[in-house]
Amino acid sequence: MKNKLEKLLKEYVEQATETDVKALLHVLKGMKNKLEGHSSTYIGGILHYEKNPEETVWEVNIPINPVLFNSLGIVHGGITATLVDSAMGTLANNLVPEGYGAVTSQLNVHYLAPGIGDGLRCRAEVAHQGKNTMVISAEVFRTDGKKAAQATGSFFIVEKKVSSGE
Known part of the structure; x- marks a missing residue:
């Protein structure tokens, strides 16, 4: 190999x-x-995530590199969606009780400006936390301060299954 x-x-x-x-x-x-x-x-x-966690807010930064580009030479929308989902999902998983996890059930991303510059910063925070679901909002900013995307995500809170090892 x-x-x-x-x-x-x-x-x-x-x-x-x-x-x-x-x-x-x-x-x-x-x-x-x-x-x-x-x-x-x-x-x-x-993606070279740099995480900056707080209790109810989660920030993830990524450097922009040509590997992230679409055919127009800007960050691919799927990369921005991945950044958003990762920041929101990580925050959700940090807030659920032990033995539980949060999985994305819906993701809405509004692209507002092209992903250009040196990096992107995603800031996610809880909009609603219930017993079975969670809603998290996020904003993505370029290094020049311009907002590149606005997003919301819904998450199911699920019990983690214990593997039997078989």
């Missing part, structure tokens, strides 16, 4: 532009973050 990876990387680097190399380095550094335990998920590692 390592030989295949080495061959693929060699071929990639030989053909890559400077932008291609920058994108690959971004992904590889993110994977390394996951391996070293700096991120609990691959997506968090690849």
